Each structure stands twice: as C-alpha cells, then as structure tokens.
Amino acid sequence: xxxxxxxxxxxxxxxxxxxxxxxxxxxxxxxxxxxxxxxxxxxxxxxxxxxxxxxxxxxxxxxxxxxxxxxxxxxxxxxxxxxxxxxxxxxxxxxxxxxxxxxxxxxxxxxxxxxxxxxxxxxxxxxxxxxxxxxxxxxxxxxxxxxxxxxxxxxxxxxxxxxxxxxxxxxxxxxxxxxxxxxxxxxxxxxxxxxxxxxxxxxxxxxxxxxxxxxxxxxxxxxxxxxxxxxxxxxxxxxxxxxxxxxxxxxxxxxxxxxxxxxxxxxxxxxxxxxxxxxxxxxxxxxxxxxxxxxxxxxxxxxxxxxxxxxxxxxxxxxxxxxxxxxxxxxxxxxxxxxxxxxxxxxxxxxxxxxxxxxxxxxxxxxxxx
Numbered sequence: 001x002x003x004x005x006x007x008x009x010x011x012x013x014x015x016x017x018x019x020x021x022x023x024x025x026x027x028x029x030x031x032x033x034x035x036x037x038x039x040x041x042x043x044x045x046x047x048x049x050x051x052x053x054x055x056x057x058x059x060x061x062x063x064x065x066x067x068x069x070x071x072x073x074x075x076x077x078x079x080x081x082x083x084x085x086x087x088x089x090x091x092x093x094x095x096x097x098x099x100x101x102x103x104x105x106x107x108x109x110x111x112x113x114x115x116x117x118x119x120x121x122x123x124x125x126x127x128x129x130x131x132x133x134x135x136x137x138x139x140x141x142x143x144x145x146x147x148x149x150x151x152x153x154x155x156x157x158x159x160x161x162x163x164x165x166x167x168x169x170x171x172x173x174x175x176x177x178x179x180x181x182x183x184x185x186x187x188x189x190x191x192x193x194x195x196x197x198x199x200x201x202x203x204x205x206x207x208x209x210x211x212x213x214x215x216x217x218x219x220x221x222x223x224x225x226x227x228x229x230x231x232x233x234x235x236x237x238x239x240x241x242x243x244x245x246x247x248x249x250x251x252x253x254x255x256x257x258x259x260x261x262x263x264x265x266x267x268x269x270x271x272x273x274x275x276x277x278x279x280x281x282x283x284x285x286x287x288x289x290x291x292x293x294x295x296x297x298x299x300x301x302x303x304x305x306x307x308x309x310x311x312x313x314x315x316x317x318x319x320x321x322x323x324x325x326x327x328x329x330x331x332x333x334x335x336x337x338x339x340x341x342x343x344x345x346x347x348x349x350x351x352x353x354x355x356x357x358x359x360x361x362x363x364x365x366x367x368x369x370x
Contacts, residue, residue, distance in 0.1 A: 004086050007089060008085030010038050011023070014048070015044050016094060017051060023094060024039075036063065040065050041065065043067065071192055086180060095221065096224065098219065098220040104216065105220070116178050117176065118175050120217055121221040122222050149213065154204070156168065157323040158318045159318050186206075193246045195243070201254075208254070240279065240280060241280075281303055281333075297342070300341065314330065
C-alpha cells in the first residue's frame with residue numbers, strides 16, 4: 001500500500017475518557033496499512049489528554065493535538081488542516097468501526113473515481129445493533145447525488161413531493177470517506193451557525209460540489225447510543241433566534257449559488273420555519289434554561305402565535321413514519337396546548353435508568369422501521 005492511499009482519521013476529543021480507547025482500538029483493528037489517527041483534544045477536563053498521550057506513545061501513526069475549547073466543528077477543521085492522507089474521514093470519540101471499513105471504502109472510491117464514498121451505519125447499545133442508515137451498492141452522478149442525497153437530507157423528516165418514495169438520508173459525517181483534494185479544491189470546512197448543524201452544512205456543500213459519489217451497502221460505522229453525549233442532550237441556547245437567522249441566510253445563499261430551483265428553496269423555507277418552531281420549543285423546555293415556569297410558558301405562548309401565522313403551510317401528514325418528537329410538538333401547537341411540552345419533557349427526564357432508556361430507544365426504532 002503506497003503512501004498516497006493513506007487515510008486520515010480525525011477524532012475530536014472532549015471529555016471522552018469513557019470510550020476513547022475502545023474507539024481507537026476499533027480503528028487500529030482494521031489493520032489498514034496506511035493510516036493516521038489525529039486526536040484533537042478540544043480542551044478536555046477529564047483524563048482524555050493522558051489517554052491520548054498514552055496512545056501516541058504506543059502507536060506511531062497516532063498524533064495528539066491540544067487546543068482550547070471551541071466546539072466540534074472547530075476541532076474537525078483543526079484536524080483537516082493537519083491531515084496528510086489522500087483520504088479523510090471523521091469518527092466520534094465514543095463510536096466504533098467495522099474492521100473492513102477503510103479497505104473497502106478506499107477500494108470503491110478508487111475503482112469508481114469518486115469524490116466521496118458513503119457506507120451504511122448502525123446504532124449500537126448494550127451489544128445490540130439497529131440499522132440507522134442504509135445504501136445500495138451503486139455509483140451516483142450529479143443528478144442522482146442531488147435527488148437521492150442532497151434533497152433527501154434537505155427535506156429531512158418530510159417526504160419529498162417530487163420523490164415521495166425516496167428514503168431519508170441523515171446529516172451524519174461519519175458515514176463518509178472523502179478525497180482530501182476534493183475538500184481542499186472546494187474549500188469545504190465545518191461551519192458552526194447554531195450549535196448542531198455542522199454535519200448538515202458540510203454535507204450539503206459536499207453533495208452539491210461532488211461529481212460522483214459511490215455508496216456501499218455494508219454497515220461499517222457504529223454510532224454508540226450514549227445519552228451523556230451531545231447527540232442526546234438539548235443544550236439551552238440563549239441566542240437561538242439570532243443564530244437561526246445566520247443559518248437561514250447562509251443556507252439561502254448556498255442554495256442560490258448552487259442553482260437550486262426556486263420551488264425547492266421555497267419548500268425549504270417552509271420546512272426551516274417549522275423546524276425553527278420545534279427547536280424553539282425544545283430550547284425553551286430545556287432543563288438548562290434558567291427561566292422560571294411562568295417565563296417559559298410566556299415564551300411558549302409566543303411560539304404558539306408564530307405557529308398560527310404559518311400553520312397553513314405546515315403539513316404534519318407529510319412527516320415520515322417514525323418521526324415522533326417533532327410530530328408531538330407540532331400536534332401540541334396545532335391544538336393550542338403547547339404548555340404541555342413542559343409536562344411531557346419533565347416526565348421523560350425521570351423515566352427509568354440510562355440502560356432502560358437505551359433499551360427503550362432501540363426497541364422503538366425497531367418497531368418504527370417495520
């Protein structure tokens with residue numbers, strides 16, 4: 001294996017002491033002969049720095065970088081600027097990979113001369129795997145990338161009017177292997193506009209820039225269901241409204257620059273307005289929100305008024321099967337009982353142990369995929 005086929009694996013690390021070694025071990029077990037692992041410590045306050053240094057001392061292809069805390073988007077960009085491989089991928093600090101991941105994906109991306117390779121993924125908890133996202137073995141050109149990857153991610157949990165039978169694709173960066181020269185030539189970097197959309201914006205720009213994407217059916221990436229991670233925690237964002245405006249303006253500019261049809265932009269504007277209301281409700285009822293009950297109810301009442309202004313454009317019926325949380329919030333808005341969001345959230349916060357929550361989550365996903 002020549003050096004030009006090297007894969008750079010970028011792992012942002014923040015207080016990841018519980019699973020970090022297990023994650024790195026799963027990557028080293030791949031036995032891929034040309035591999036570098038970049039551990040980007042984003043200001044951890046636990047024993048993660050010591051674990052990173054120990055791994056570097058044992059493995060010559062592991063590199064440790066320490067920076068002040070700036071968030072996962074900044075940490076990934078920090079890694080991109082230091083990656084030397086021909087290919088780049090991203091792994092979260094508590095996840096696992098299948099040993100054949102890098103050999104299979106580099107082989108497919110080379111044979112098809114693609115810019116990106118995407119693999120299937122699964123959720124992992126207590127030794128159980130539940131399919132999260134799946135693909136067929138195929139090569140997608142420009143129009144297929146737009147319809148089957150970009151639009152299905154753009155519409156997210158809603159059915160696409162022009163392609164109602166297409167499955168949803170998720171904005172998860174770790175399913176992808178990217179040619180580094182493709183990323184550099186298109187100036188692709190992660191952008192933090194709200195707090196959680198950096199995968200979404202990165203993949204949107206990547207899909208709209210790629211000439212060819214190859215997908216493979218195997219599930220190579222395992223997303224650990226860790227209720228302590230950011231993926232399962234709703235942080236209170238004090239300036240959510242202003243951040244949403246930045247996100248909206250950025251995305252409108254991107255869609256126009258890339259020549260996305262006016263009708264699709266209008267559809268997206270309706271969807272993002274709906275998502276804005278849902279995110280605001282979740283933000284208000286967040287346990288990190290310092291407001292008292294009276295203040296929260298006042299804020300929820302204002303959201304109710306905003307919903308009433310766009311309710312004719314919101315179609316709950318167009319939500320995909322299995323979309324629970326958004327459906328519940330929109331139904332509460334529809335029937336003017338949104339203060340119930342406070343009650344339902346408090347109930348969920350006291351249900352069972354973390355193990356029971358994980359088990360319940362996986363069982364629900366199995367049922368809704370039937």
